[in-house]
Amino acid sequence: MTLNHNATLKGRIIGAYGRQYEVRIGEGTADSTLLMCSPRGKKSLYACGDEVEVEPSGSSQGVIQTLIPRRSLFFRANAFKEKLIAANVTQVVIVVATEPGFNDELLIRCLCAVESQNLTGLIVLNKCDLTTHLQRGRDLLAPFTRLGHPVLEVNAQSGNLDVLRGHLTGQISLLFGQSGMGKTTLTNALVTEAVAKTGIVSDVLNSGKHTTTHARWYDLPGGGALIDSPGLEAFGLSHLSREEIENGFREFRSLRGHCRFRDCQHDHEPHCAFRTAFTSGAIDSRRFEVFQTLLAEHRNQPKLF
Ligand SMILES: Nc1nc2c(ncn2[C@@H]2O[C@H](COP(=O)(O)OP(=O)(O)O)[C@@H](O)[C@H]2O)c(=O)[nH]1
Numbered sequence: 001m002t003l004n005h006n007a008t009l010k011g012r013i014i015g016a017y018g019r020q021y022e023v024r025i026g027e028g029t030a031d032s033t034l035l036m037c038s039p040r041g042k043k044s045l046y047a048c049g050d051e052v053e054v055e056p057s058g059s060s061q062g063v064i065q066t067l068i069p070r071r072s073l074f075f076r077a078n079a080f081k082e083k084l085i086a087a088n089v090t091q092v093v094i095v096v097a098t099e100p101g102f103n104d105e106l107l108i109r110c111l112c113a114v115e116s117q118n119l120t121g122l123i124v125l126n127k128c129d130l131t132t133h134l135q136r137g138r139d140l141l142a143p144f145t146r147l148g149h150p151v152l153e154v155n156a157q158s159g160n161l162d163v164l165r166g167h168l169t170g171q172i173s174l175l176f177g178q179s180g181m182g183k184t185t186l187t188n189a190l191v192t193e194a195v196a197k198t199g200i201v202s203d204v205l206n207s208g209k210h211t212t213t214h215a216r217w218y219d220l221p222g223g224g225a226l227i228d229s230p231g232l233e234a235f236g237l238s239h240l241s242r243e244e245i246e247n248g249f250r251e252f253r254s255l256r257g258h259c260r261f262r263d264c265q266h267d268h269e270p271h272c273a274f275r276t277a278f279t280s281g282a283i284d285s286r287r288f289e290v291f292q293t294l295l296a297e298h299r300n301q302p303k304l305f
């Protein structure tokens with residue numbers, strides 16, 4: 001592809017490396033090109049998956065000029081900082097594993113973010129070939145299955161991934177979860193060798209490391225794409241309002257508006273529909289506990305603005 005300087009070109013951020021972005025120009029064409037781009041302003045406001053307009057500044061470099069409006073933005077936040085994770089995804093695949101054990105609070109928080117944004121959530125229990133703790137994994141996931149969240153059991157290393165592939169086709173999926181769960185192994189199994197090897201910086205930045213340090217986009221052979229992301233151990237939801245937190249828990253949707261007090265914190269208030277449902281056994285206790293933690297975090301958040 002011949003690049004015309006001073007002309008802006010539409011592209012997609014397929015790798016986000018701090019303040020450097022790998023942008024693919026000519027998506028879906030035979031002669032797509034990769035440019036290493038920096039943002040025009042001081043702040044890096046972009047995420048892997050973003051569509052942008054860039055101005056080439058060399059044969060393999062460019063400057064991001066504008067952001068094309070996003071269909072979705074998946075991010076986490078505490079009171080002080082926002083961390084963009086991926087843009088324009090339609091589905092978040094939360095990867096957990098039989099071994100090492102996974103943090104179910106992180107899973108609940110992540111699903112809350114997914115649901116409150118009306119994205120599709122898919123839970124994948126990986127390493128099902130390791131059967132010693134398989135039942136423990138299944139037990140932890142049972143409350144999610146009961147709520148209708150799809151849970152797929154896979155083995156990324158040698159298993160048949162056709163069912164998972166079926167869920168990914170045509171979607172832009174973010175693979176998300178703690179490190180060591182098998183996200184990168186799954187990516188390698190799902191993405192063709194040739195695609196996984198493209199990229200001008202991935203080899204340099206990830207060289208000699210087995211840990212994913214940056215989010216990266218991969219086309220899927222059957223259409224759609226997969227974004228592999230670094231593992232994380234905490235997921236702050238400071239950006240969600242109380243209504244959004246409530247909406248993030250499907251079991252509470254039909255109960256909203258049924259508490260006696262309009263500003264009910266679902267904690268100790270009399271005639272709380274949420275607590276009544278909980279004491280009747282209709283609500284999973286672990287999910288209720290994390291829900292209350294989230295509301296308490298929301299209440300106690302320092303007001304910075
Ligand atoms: N037995 C088994 N090991 C797996 C499976 N998937 C991944 N692993 C191993 O788990 C470790 C972490 O995998 P990795 O893909 O780097 O996890 P990530 O941090 O989530 O990207 C590696 O040693 C993998 O070989 C699986 O399905 N079964």
Ligand SMILES: [Mg+2]
Pocket residue numbers: 183184185210211212229230231
């Ligand atoms: Mg990884």
Ligand SMILES: [Zn+2]
Pocket residue numbers: 259264265266267269271272273274275
């Ligand atoms: Zn209530």
